Each structure stands twice: as structure tokens, then as C-alpha cells.
Amino acid sequence: MGAELTVRDVRVARGGRQVLAVDHLDVKASEHLFVLGPNGAGKTTLLRLLSAVDRPDRGDVEVDGVPTRRLGLEERRRIGYVTQRPALLGTTVLRNLELPLRWRGLPRERRRALALAALERLQVAHLAQRPALRLSGGEQQRVNIARSLACDPDLLLLDEPAAGLDPEARAIFFTDLERALADRAVTTVQVTHRPEEALRHADRLVVLVDGAVRQVDTPEMISRMPADAAVATVMGYDNLLTARVTPDGAVLVGEWPTGLHTDDLGPGPAVVAAFANAVRIVPSGRGGLPAVVRGVSPGRGHRVVLLDARLPGERVPLVSHLGVDAPAPAPGEAVCIWFDDALSAVLR
Template structure:
């Protein structure tokens, strides 16, 4: 699937998307994240056919489907609200897309049973939605989206209605089913943890524009700018200026790090992830900062601290349980980004 220079604006003037060029490979799960109003759901609606682009092409198997009706695109969709028919059994819900395609009852019910087996609900064929848990309903919706052998799978925040305790298990379930089907998948989510833990690649949108597409690790470790760095995960971000080769001046003090690619006098953004800040610095460690704890959050397996130092805050993630008043930042853990916060 390929968005080729796609732009769309809602007639009401609401945000859309601009010049989107994005490809989803066969068998790939691509997650799309971004703040509210960034264009995530618009992208899914364009691919599914609920809206038509103002410009550009939407290619599926090399064919431009930008103006092809929804029913003729052969895409499986799982919505945020599972939209199961309450008067139908689980098997009848799953079989419904086959009924619309004229498949005889015996064949469609057999295929529905197979699809329910694949999502771990083989014994639930005769249950109605009201008797199923949220996670079970989600799996019924997933089976329904896959039962007719779609060209691609579109997931619109499918886990947002589930309790936090169920989400991790359902992430694994969706990924297992998607991998077994070997189907290209577009997964829209507001949950970064879902995106980073499930996706082969992640696309970040803001104000309708594509900021970066990368693997989860690449996106986290090598954001293209401060906007992506601040949106994906937690980060220390400080405005700075290169003072000399290997030295950046910031509000919290000088930071020694490689400055290759930037010249003395260049404005930069300094990024360091909180888990890269050492809460047990050696006496001769570079980039030492002393201060007092301004916020201390106990998260079970770690603490997330804000250490107030002259000129600002240093965010720290550590497993230490005792008092902390000095931290250090290894030069190699720092990433310099273009200026702009």
C-alpha cells in the first residue's frame, strides 16, 4: 500500500493531511502516532475509502483506489468501537462480510469458525456480544476483519476501550494473528507504548504532516528533531549553542559531547533520555550536575525523578531507592538535534 503525495482538507476547514508519501510493505505492521488532530484517523479514513483525497494517489497492489468505493477495496477494518451486531452470535458477526459477498451459509459459517479458532475463540461461536468480555469482543472484531482474506488490515485504536490490564495481552494477540496472516497492517493509536512494542515501523504525524518514519528503536534513539524527541517517550531537551568542538553551552551548564555536524556558534537542541542519566556518577564523570529532587515518582520497578539544578531540571529514571543529589550525563549518550523547542 502506498500514499503517493496525498493531501486532504475537510470542507469544514478541519485539519486533514498534506503531501503524505508513505508505503506499507507486505506483511508489515505500520503504526501511526501523533497528537490529537494530527491526521492519524484521516489517514485511515483515506485508505479505507470513507474520504477522497484532494490530491495524490492511494495505491493498493499498484492500483490507484483513491476514488474506488469502500466496498470494493477489500480491506479489513477494526474500529475503536467494535461495532458488533448485538442480535447476532459471534460466528454470525464474523461471517457477515462473507454474507455480503454472496457466500453460501454453510461455507461462511465454516470459515467463521476457522477465523474464531485463529483468534482463540473456538468455543465462543454461539455466544452473543453481550456475554463476551471487552477483549473477547475485540477478537471477534479482528476475526471478522480477516475472515474474507482482505488485501490489508486497518486498526483504528482497537485497544482503547480495554482496561489497562488487558491491553498488553491483546497487543500480543493482535500481533500473533497479524503475523500469521502475513498481511499489511495500518495501526492508528494514541498510545506510544503500543506503537513502539508492536510495530515494524512507526510514522509520526503533526498538523497533518509526516515528521518521521522509522523503526521503533530508530525513532526513539534517533529522532529527527525536538518535536519528535519530545513526543516519543520521555526526554530531556535543552536549548544550547555549540561553544567549541566537543562542547555545548546550555541553561544548566556546559555539556561535553561530540559536536560533529555542527560548528561553533550553531544553535542546537540537546537531547538525553532519562534512563541514560546516571544516578550513580563516578567522581570524575563528565557532565556532573548537583541539585535537589523537585519531583519523585515511584513506578514500581523504577523511580522517575526531576532533579532541580541551577538553570533547569534534569529528568532521571533509576532503580536507586536512596537519596540522590548528583547525576552525570555520559558524552556518548547525548544527541544534538536542530534548534527548536
């Protein structure tokens, strides 16, 4: 059974500046929680508190109801913490895995068996006798995770475990990690700044911005209904525009219609968040938000169109993704913009 976590009224300051403020956060047993946020949002600070390596200046972090400051050695050993930098020890891969097991008093044969099984799960058993510090970054991170898994933790904390890997290696890495965790009732908290990874693997998502929790919900809900513009940015929305909701629920940018409508927000100022593939380009004169095409370039499976929306007194840059078969506008061409309701969000 995985561990349960509770974070209560936690505050952490560094150099007189508050870097983390979490009023309340629960993590259920065996849940896969992702913490998403930009660089410097306080993600690693939160993870270090959960791992009991650091203590908050104020408030409590509890693991199964016990504050981390009161955790004994045996209770701490239920927590596995995979740091962003692998921090392997200057010995063989196998000994790196066996050492924490030796600290737990396991006999030699059992240590060896658990270490080799964990390496096998992460597809790196062939590296067992290699000096750990001579491995590539990706291999080191796999060994790092295998070392935590070998100790069979009830709580596994992963700090950007695939940092530094190329996209293809990241995909393989996460597939292998998912497989390694598949038959374990372990609670995981994983830090990332990549929304696509969180959306794919998380049961629940925490969005952290400037050291504060902005939203906690399922990946689907946060993606569909980000709480504010900062969350929308973190979730990968490509376009943010200042807008206005009319009494009948129509969403206007400047005085121009956008094709969006909301019944959830009352009349007043709003923000339109739209993914690039939500931006529909139509010829000028067909209504919508007027814009000028700045450039067109090839993307992965689509074409990227850069636009300037022409609002009174300003030009707002926008990006649109078009299918490779769709007719592309020419740079300098005047067009109009509509937004696809399913891929846009209207926020207050």
C-alpha cells in the same frame, strides 16, 4: 501477497482547518507499518483515507496502484478496517463474522468454518453464540479483529485496537494479534499513540504531528535519532532542554557541560532529548548541570526523581529514573546532572 499503498500529495481539511497533509508515503507489501502520534495528530483521518471510507480533498491514496476513489467493490473487500470503537452489530458474535462473508457470496458452510477459525485465532471462539453487544470492551475488540481476519484481507488497518485495555490485557492482546497474523502475507497499518507498542511490533514507523508526517524510518532509527523535539516527545523522551553545540561538538545547557557530544550537528543552537534513565545524578561540585531535587517517589522497578535544573533566569523541570538499589538524593538537595550518551539525542 499483501497490498502496496502509496499516499501522494494528500490534503484533508475539516471546518476550514487543514487536519492532514502528507506529501508522500509508501507502504510495502506485507509490511507492518505503525502510525504514531499524539491525540489529534490526524492518525485516524489517515487510516480512514487508506481504508477508502473517506476521500482526500486533494491528492491520491493508491492501493496496488489504483486510487481509492476508483476502487470497485471487490477491490475494497481486500481491505480490512478495525476501528477504535468495535462497532459490532446487534446480533450474535458468529453472525457478526458471517455477515461480511455472506456479502462476499460465500456458501453457508464455508462462512461458518472461516468465522469459527478466525474466532479461534483471537481466542474468542467460546463467545460465538453470545450477543455481540453484551461482550466486554476487550472481547468486542477481539471479535472486531476476528471479523476482519475472517475476510482474509490483503491490507489490514488497525486504529488503536487495544484502546481501553489495561496494560496486562494489552500485552496479551498484542501477542494474540501477532500470532493471528503470523502466517499471513498481509500488509498492516496500525495507529497508536504508545511508542512502546510501535517499537516492539513495527517494521517501520511514521510519526504524525499536527497532521503532518514528521519522520518515517525504522523504530530503532526514530527512537535513536528523532527528527525534532515534537518527534522526541511522541517517542517518549521524558526530558527536553534547550542547548548549544560548541565548535568542538560539545553540547552545553546554559554554560554547563552535559556529557554529550555530537559530530553530526555543526555549532549552534540545539535541543537535548533524554529518557529519564539517561539522567545521571551526581553530588554537587562534580561538574555537570546544577539542579535541585524536588521529590523522590517509587516507580515500577525504579525510583522517580523530580529535579529542577537551575539555568540563568529559569528552572527547567527534569525527571530521572534511579535503580531501586541506588542511593537516592534527599528532596531539596543540590546535585549535578550528566546525560548518558546512549539514551539521549541531540537535535537541531
